[in-house]
Amino acid sequence: MQNNLSYQAPSADELLIQFHSSRKYSVDLIANLSAEDCQAQSMEDASPAKWHLAHVTWFYEVMVLRAFEKNFSYWNPEFAVLFNSYYNGVGDKHPRSKRGLLTRPSLQQVLEWRKNIEDRLQSLLKENSSKELLWLIQLGINHEQQHQELLLTDIQHLFSNNSLWPIYNPQNIDTPSVEQPFKWIEGISGLVQTGHSGNGFHFDNEGPQHSALNQTHSIGNRLVSNSEWLQFIEDGGYDNFQWWLDAGWAWLKSEKISAPLYWNKDGHGQLLRFSLNGNTPLDLQAPVSNISYFEADAFARWSSQNFASFAGARLPTENEWESFAQSHFETSNDLFGKVWQWTSSNYAPYPGYKPWGGIAGEYNGKFMVNQMVLKGSSAYTPKSHSRITYRNFFPTHARWQMTGLRLAKDGI
């Protein structure tokens, strides 16, 4: 598989440490969950925690061991169907909407399967340290990290449907505040280099690096806060079609949307927000989170005309965001680790884009339509899984991820 000729692999020893660390972290994430918690599926977009633990294991078995292990045989060939997500090249799939019905295998059996695959991966790495194998294992680690974030967002969504308001994590892993005063920063305009150019691991959709043209623009020094979002709501932002894209207005009406996901009120009318820390008073200084692209876009249009310091606001393009991140990586403290930031850019291939070869070719490229790019990372993203060139993507109505926004405007 000639996937990335310039790829610089870590040593087999280093990779093994990363592998074990990522495998352990997945199991750590369910330490405070019951087998019942790990079983349920709250909606089609979300998957049970047990399914996530199994699917990332399936990935190693099908993508790595099947190709490289001598005398390979499946732990259980039926799992190849049950835990396939979207790889048509692998074969049949269990329906996505019915993942919560998989009461078998049990959580315990999935954990045993995980251990078996880990032992076999470790043995394989001891006898084979080819670049191709190292790359696939690094892909497996990065893939598992993506599912670690999904496991958290999916548990949050599941628990939000329970009026007991379960507390997942008594240690606060939710978002910190954004307290600095807002100001516009002059963006990098003209021809800029964007996309990944190094020889470290990156997803195929981040490259190749290429020239892009940024118009003269400014970009917000920080994320939009809950307090600013509350003003949008109090000014009737969700009741006035003029701020909304037509598809967004139709979505808002059919889904009866009137606030970010997870906002609710107690019996005294106090605003609360449900998070992995339970249902607690809304932190007005925190960045707004769990909004759809439609909402981010409507807020920008409203604030452009109704919020003095945001006059002229719109969403940034992904290239504007990336240029800002390159130039302010050292000085800006909310590029990463708080909320994913919607951009106005369609998720489309970069000029010269080539999907990876082999089965991994289905990883990113086939989703390049009807989705928008998000930049940065969230509080749920594993720490070593952030890059300036990272391109996350979701459809315009999705909002169960930790998604917020940073504003931009034309001119300076």
Ligand SMILES: [Fe+2]
């Ligand atoms: Fe996956």
